[in-house]
Amino acid sequence: MKFVFLSFLIMCPFFGIAQQPNDCVNAIVICGNGSFSSNASGAGVQEVSGCSSEEHNSIWIRVDIVQSGTLGFDLIPENTDLSVDYDFWVYGPNEDCSSLTTPIRCSTTNPIAAGQTNNHTGIGDAAMETFEGPGEDGDSYVEWMNVLDGESYYIVIDRPVGNGGFEINWTGTVSEGTGAFPEPPVANLIADIEECSDTGSANFNLGNLRSSINPDLSENVVNFYETLANATDNLNPLADTYTSSQTIKTIYAKVTSNLTQCTNVTEFNLIINQIENVSIAVSENPICAPKEVEVLFSGSENAIVEYQINGGSTQEIQLDAAGSAEVDQFINSTTDITVINTYVEDIDGSIICSASQNESISVTIAGISVGDNLIDFYECDGNKDGKVVYHLTSNDSIALSNVGSGYQVNYYTSQDEAEHRNNPIITPASFENTTSLPQEIWVRVEDASFTDCYAISSFQLDAYTDAPPSFEVKRSNLNFEEQHSITISNVTGIGTYEFSINGEDWKQPDETNTLTLTVEGGGQFVVTGRHTEGCGSSFKTTTFIDYPRFFTPNQDGIHDTWNIKGFQQQNADAKILIFTRFGKLLKSLSPSSRGWDGSYHGKQMPSNDYWFLVEYVEQLPDGTTINKSFKSNFTLKR
Structure with missing residues (x-):
């Protein structure tokens, strides 16, 4: 006995199928052991009626007989519920789909109405009728078919109640020996096809595989598909050259016999092996x-x-x-x-x-070199003893700038020691000169793991003892106010400098090389800049002559007199002369006096602008003096 299993969307690796199975002209051809698969959803065109019924969710099957004898089958629904009622009818032999005659076998019995214990139906040796049904008529089985080699029959599986899968067991003498149906063509299993790619995609030549899948290409056709469903229904066959971007892609090869229309399907994988350029x-x-x-x-x-x-x-x-x-x-x-x-x-x-x-x-082999522009150190010897501490490691990054990683730096006091790696300086970050200045220091750059690979160079150590700063002083808030600002800028020299007013509160300029200091009241101020390590100083003087812009000599005790401010101690001998706008001298006084009361020989002067001249001596910190004068004007208000 041979078996066939039918279910919608059955997909097995090896099977025999024919064309898309909806109607008579696309009937499924049964080959070999009788197994087949279909993607059919049933019914199609209602082409026929008969056997007291018509098509309901039907599937058409064609059997081509290659061995004479009796033929039958058991049709067993997948769903065993008695309400699921499957019928069938048979046309033949050798009927044409365009001119079908009366069925030669037919069963439309309802299993519940007929009192059956199962919902099986079919053709068997115990049955005597060729037709039965509908309803309670019959027992769901009809008489054997006597078939001859070369005949063809159409079997219509009709499903008036239920539309699930079903199983067919082929019976009769034709199922013995070599079987009742033509053998499907050979569809050989082939090895997976592999290609290399450094891009993630590859081209595969499917056409070259045909003769390996079936060697008789004169009698058979081989087509390739991306899915089993497409192979089953002959949809979207692939070109001979196929491009894949999947690491593993399954391809289905379908072999179709030109003679019997029987088919066979095999599958293989296309494998992309990613291989990168080295x-x-x-x-x-x-x-x-x-x-x-x-x-x-x-x-x-x-x-x-x-x-x-x-x-x-x-x-x-x-x-x-x-x-x-x-x-x-x-x-x-x-x-x-x-x-x-x-x-x-x-x-x-x-x-x-x-x-x-x-x-x-x-x-390549090429000698290394010490980096260019090593620092020549020029430091302050503030105590003038000829001994200075130098930070030689400031040259480390410069010395290594011409080589890669894995190199190291050492310092020596002679060329010979640098050449032979003898007596490196132990504390290069705080090295005190060992000879009178200037002193030459040698640097050796070498491979830390291969010290024969090296280069040497040298730089100078020297010192200075006197490097006072050069700077500019600018005054602000020049009017009669409680506070004034002195701005120190454009500081130049060697080393680091700090500044103070009158020797108090030393401060360093900011990153813009500028410093602003505040002073109280008027008078002379000394701005001193000095080297932070004791290598010299310089100074500048500046004078703020503070005076009232106006006064009101009306005897109310407020602004009754006029005088300059801040000269009482530093320039007590300064002479102050007051004039009219036409240059007439009205008063001569000193900074320490009570001031001018706005009169001339006892007579009150009118409201007006008056001019004054201050003659004073500016004394520098080194003891020298400079005669200076200052002229401006003020207002008398009454």
Whole structure:
């Protein structure tokens, strides 16, 4: 006995099917062992009626007989509920879909109405009728069919109640031996097809696979599909060249017999093996003397890299799971390292993907050098003893600027010691000169792991004892006020400077080289700038002559007299002369006097502007004096 299993959307890897199965002209051809699959949703065109019924959710099947004998079947619904009622009728032999005659077998019995214990139906050897139904008429089975080799029959599976899947068991003598139906064409299993890619996509030649799937292409047609559903229904066959961007893509190959229209489907995978181009890097290049360098290869994980040294024999190295590998290579002359190929193996050691490469790197030998523009130190010797502490490490980054990582710096007091690495300076961050100044210091830059690779250079240490600052002083708030500002700017010199007014509260300029200080009242002020380490100082003087802009001599006790302010102590001998606008002298007085009361020889002067001249002596901190004068005007108000 042979079996066939029918269900909507059945999808099995190996089966025999025909065209899209909705109606007679697209009937499913039963081949080989009788199994088949369909994506049909039933019914289609209601082409026929008969057997006291008409089509309901029907599926058409065609059987081509290749062995004479009796033919029957058991049709068993997937749903065992007795209310699920499946019927069938048979046309043939050798009927044409366009001119179907009366069915030769028919069963439309209702299992509940007929008192059946199950909802099976079919053709069997115990039945005597060729027709039965509808309703309670019959027992759901009709008589055997006697069939001959070469005949064709159409079987209509009708589902008036229920539309689920069903199973067919083929019976009768034709199912014995080689079977009742023609064998499906060969659809050989083939190995998965693999391609390499460094972009994530690859082209596959499906056309070249046809002869491997079926060797008789004169009698059979092979087409390819992306899904089993498409293969089943002959939808969207693929071109011979197929582009995939999936790591694994399943393809379905369908073989169709030109003679019997029987088909067979097999499947295989298209596999893209991602293989990256290999890159090379070295731990150091150039090197300054023969030594080992690390060569780093990067590419696809677990790939094997073939490379050559100076065009010599091919060597191999396998990358790790991170796609990298290192090898130590001794370099004693210019050396070319070239990657020529990379490949990936399976667990059996077979190459599954390879790609030619042309990546190379040249490692050269070239002497190193100490960085340019080393600092020559020029520091303050404030106590003038010829001993100065220098921060030699300020030259570290400059000395290393011409080399990469892995190099170190040492300092020496002679060239010979630097050449032979003898007696390096132990505390270069705070080194006190060991000879009279100037002193030459030597710096040695060397490979920390290979000290024969080195370069030396030198710089000078020197000192100064007197470097006073140069600076400018600008006054503000010049009018008669309680406070005045003195701004120190354009400070130049050697080293760091600080400033004060009259030797008090020393302060350093800000990042703009500017400092503003505040003074109280008028008079002479000395601005002193000095080297913070004791190497010299300089000073400037500035005078604020404060005076009232007006006075009101009306005997009310407020602003009754006029005089300058701030000269009482520093310039008590200063002479103050008051004039009319026409130059007539009205009064001569001193800073310490009561001031002018607005009269001339006992007579009150009228409201007006009056001029004054101050003649005074400015005394510098070094003891020298300068005669100075100041002229301005004020207002008398009455």
